[in-house]
Amino acid sequence: MSPSRRLTDAHPTLATVAQRAGVSRQTVSNALNNPELLRPDTLARVQAVIEELGYTPNRAARQLRTRSSHLIGLRFEPAQEGTSNAMMDRFVHTLVETTARTGHHILLFSGDPADPLDGYDELLRATAVDAFVITDTYAGTPQADLLRRVGAPFVTFGRPWDEPDAQHPWVDVDGACGARLATEHLLEAGHRRIAWIGWEEESRIGEDRRSGWESAMDAAGEDTGGLGIRITDNVDAARMAAHALLEDPAVTGFACASDTLGIGVLHALHERGLRPGADVGVVGFDDSMGAQVAWPGLTSVRQPLEQVAVEIVDLLHTVLSLKPVLEPARMLEPTLVVRRSTQRS
Amino acid sequence: MSPSRRLTDAHPTLATVAQRAGVSRQTVSNALNNPELLRPDTLARVQAVIEELGYTPNRAARQLRTRSSHLIGLRFEPAQEGTSNAMMDRFVHTLVETTARTGHHILLFSGDPADPLDGYDELLRATAVDAFVITDTYAGTPQADLLRRVGAPFVTFGRPWDEPDAQHPWVDVDGACGARLATEHLLEAGHRRIAWIGWEEESRIGEDRRSGWESAMDAAGEDTGGLGIRITDNVDAARMAAHALLEDPAVTGFACASDTLGIGVLHALHERGLRPGADVGVVGFDDSMGAQVAWPGLTSVRQPLEQVAVEIVDLLHTVLSLKPVLEPARMLEPTLVVRRSTQRS
DNA sequence: TTCCTGTCCTGGAACGATCCAAGGATAGGC
DNA sequence: GCCTATCCTTGGATCGTTCCAGGACAGGAA
Structure with a gap:
């Protein structure tokens, strides 16, 4: 593929931007991920080209290299005990908005209603998601056990009823x-x-x-x-x-x-x-x-479902950044x- | 990384499977994507190893190579005119289940409520989704125009009110x-x-x-x-x-x-x-x-929201397979x- | 035997990003 | 004018998969 062809391509790549800005690929990458490493004038030049070409990093390539998909898995169930549909709607919407602020998206998946574990393992093995939000904890938390065992990050909406001293992060309403x-x-x-x-x-x-x-x-x-x-x-x-x-x-x-x-x-x-x-x-x-x-x-x-979603995302970020979770259990009060x-x- | 290390790795790769089964990577890839190309005994041997190791292809790598993420984008709005929240819940759930049958997942994203186009372009440029489902068509379909212009596949829930003879695929309830x-x-x-x-x-x-x-x-x-x-x-x-x-x-x-x-x-x-x-x-x-x-x-x-979702997924598959859409407009009847x-x- | 055909499998290259180790420019000190 | 130290920048390697071109082998026809 000739350089001139690539410049007019619908999907510009890092190399396209680098060539156009007269720098190397790594410099463009740094402009995106570690802008403080670049000299201000170089940074500005690179950013101008990025803007001009409408460049956005290819998620697949980034995901392959960094092993992080920036996707949060959420098993989407039909209406559940104690949670009317409209409730889930309020919750999910805030979840989507809050995760978007850090470039994360929500991936919905389904599973056999009879098997609370169905679906999780496959997404993990395919490295399709970075973490999970678990919402159906009223019947015990086998998902939490599974995910803890394989070392996958997650936060639950709902306390671990069966093990009050479980150490995983959760948010619940009192x-x-x-x-x-x-x-x-x-x-x-x-x-x-x-x-x-x-x-x-x-x-x-x-x-x-x-x-x-x-x-x-x-x-x-x-x-x-x-x-x-x-x-x-x-x-x-x-x-x-x-x-x-x-x-x-x-x-x-x-x-x-x-x-x-x-x-x-x-x-x-x-x-x-x-x-x-x-x-x-x-x-x-x-x-x-x-x-x-x-x-x-x-x-x-x-x-306070909006607040629940915000707290959950906060905990997710902490877990994903591998920082210790200081306050893994958060109980919110209704009104x-x-x-x-x-x-x- | 030594071969023995890889065999015990939490995430086996194609190479791991190939080595263990005594074949090349490509043969394993074919076992997954074109099984009819393999001799039955080879296929069985490869499948046994895949099963044994619990191998699932890495989505990022596959996505990078094939340029298809198997993700369907859905902009998740708060309650909309004419669609109560609980309705969206029924619809989205069927959407998730139906797309799952072909290995697709739903990716939720949000956008500025004042700008119906917000969010689409970025996901496209990042090649993060293969197609979109559009649900808010009651105020015209600027999204459809945008997506058609950049050649992105999509199906709308809701007819194109402003252009009754628009050619994009849609499903609606009469x-x-x-x-x-x-x-x-x-x-x-x-x-x-x-x-x-x-x-x-x-x-x-x-x-x-x-x-x-x-x-x-x-x-x-x-x-x-x-x-x-x-x-x-x-x-x-x-x-x-x-x-x-x-x-x-x-x-x-x-x-x-x-x-x-x-x-x-x-x-x-x-x-x-x-x-x-x-x-x-x-x-x-x-x-x-x-x-x-x-x-x-x-x-x-x-x-019939469940039916709407099924029809939408059917149309999506047709569009994604680049086949001509014979029946791009489908009107369903309520009860x-x-x-x-x-x-x- | 030689050639050809078709089936089944192989190894190298590519997708587009980031990591790494090393190269080059710039400025300051001698 | 030269050298060193400090940045900034560079090209190559890599992630795990699929595409591509071609190789190995068996069986049939000349």
């Missing part, structure tokens, strides 16, 4: 704190007998959230006997559970493990002619679209979004 | 058909004066859907005068619009451009003591979580999910 906020908010509104509608006992996330309700009730000196219900995450199941609980007229508050359950409670109130907010207070969890559009508006616990389902007036 | 289904469903339930609550006139998607309502009403010989409302996509705006329309007691049906708007109508009915389904029929659009959990259940038009908001009993 569900107990969220349920406590919800319960305290209902207590402040004057409710005393506040029920909990949550998930089955096997759900770690569900039990964590439930513990927040329990501790808030304990702190207020309220008895929780018979008030804690465990059902599947389903509007109708919650509606029926609420009907049963409302047979006791003293029950005037509901804290729920999800918006779906909270909406089920709203339906029951509606059927009984009770006014949400005025007569009975209801709080959901996740601040999903459902909570926003439900009549008359469902107060809900909102997870309460108040709507009319808890407002008396 | 919104007019969806609104027609909704309106006909209401007509069948005995409603005559059926209102349309849709978006502002600037929205191409909104106007397309509205045209379906108009044609169904025309076909039924019903006058649409004063029944077509254009507002922003917002529960309260829809609620107030519905109140105004319901001043005319003959209005007993609502077809809406989104679930958000449909839910607003449900709120208005609730405030007026009207029974959804029995007194007034309401249909939303998108079959979002809101439609599923709204009381008493909102009938909604559901887009109606019936819930209690349109059931009389």
Whole structure:
């Protein structure tokens, strides 16, 4: 390929730039990766040519030499327990934006839903990604074990439930704190007998959230006997559970493990002619679209997903730079979004 | 690096496999890419070694040589007009799964929301992706123009509104058909004066859907005068619009451009003591979580997003294989999910 | 035997970047 | 005017794969 041909090529290479700028390839490479090594006038000349030709380093070549793809793997699952789809959307979007600031991109892959390990190994062996973000930790963290074993960097969204003292970096949202906020908010509104509608006992996330309700009730000196219900995450199941609980007229508050359950409670109130907010207070969890559009508006616990993504990327950078991770576990606190389902007036 | 060292290396290469199998590198490469060129016994021997070592070709090296990354770029936007977040989730998931079947992965990138072209060019110049999937075509398709100009393969989700005879491949869902289904469903339930609550006139998607309502009403010989409302996509705006329309007691049906708007109508009915389904029929659009959990259940038009993703990947493969695209434009039909908001009993 | 054909396999070169060790320019000191 | 020290710059080698041209070998026809 003749030099003149290359100059007009759609994809200029380092050599093209070097020739045009009258320097060697290495100098151009330094202009990109270690600009402080160049004399200012040389740097400026090289940068001008880079700009002029619209040169961008070939990722494959760079990846081959440096053994770093600048890609972060994320196994993209369908909606998961405790995470509505819209939640993942908020999270992933911030992840994409935050990683972009350092030239990283998110690579989505899929895997057999029955095998939480599927997909990871292949990408690693192909050196296709530098690190992973793991989001489905509610059923234990076999992925973390696998990745630690083969020495691949990763950060999880979700604490290691089974091994509280696991050393890998993780970020999570304090569900107990969220349920406590919800319960305290209902207590402040004057409710005393506040029920909990949550998930089955096997759900770690569900039990964590439930513990927040329990501790808030304990702190207020309220008895929780018979008030804690465990059902599947389903509007109708919650509606029926609420009907049963409302047979006791003293029950005037509901804290729920999800918006779906909270909406089920709203339906029951509606059927009984009770006014949400005025007569009975209801709080959901996740601040999903459902909570926003439900009549008359469902107060809900909102997870700081944007902040979770930022923290995860921060940890990823630390891990990738081989620096010691000083603070490998980060627990973030959710906030309460108040709507009319808890407002008396 | 000594041969024995390499054999125990975490990342075996083609050379490792070749040496171990007693063949040349090229033969191993053929075993992977053109197995029919090898004698069956040689092929079996090579495959056994590949299996034994857990060898996977290095993506960077392959990408450098073949100039194909097996990555599909997708600019990941926050929620867009006419597409709720949960919708994107369904779509992206199928996209990931379908592309995986041919060894492709999805690469997410972000861009300045104000500049629909941001991000594409850089990935192309870096030869980081083989093709793009474009999802935000509602405001024209400058991306398509850019990509066609530089000869990059792409498929759009969404027809080219501004140039109906554009030649690039696209897949879209027939919104007019969806609104027609909704309106006909209401007509069948005995409603005559059926209102349309849709978006502002600037929205191409909104106007397309509205045209379906108009044609169904025309076909039924019903006058649409004063029944077509254009507002922003917002529960309260829809609620107030519905109140105004319901001043005319003959209005007993609502077809809406989104679930958000449909839910607003449900709120208005609730405030007026009207029974959804029995007194007034309401249909939303998108079959979002809101439609599923709204009381008493909102009938909604559901887009075949899984099918859209499959068709897009099919078109991508055709384009990437440099074969002529026989059918570059594919319009899919939505379906109606019936819930209690349109059931009389 | 000789030549030819076709099948199967081989070794060198290339993709485009970075690493490395060594070469050259510049300036200052003698 | 020469030498040294300090930078900056240079060309060659390398990452792991695929492309290319050609070699080895067996079998059939002349």
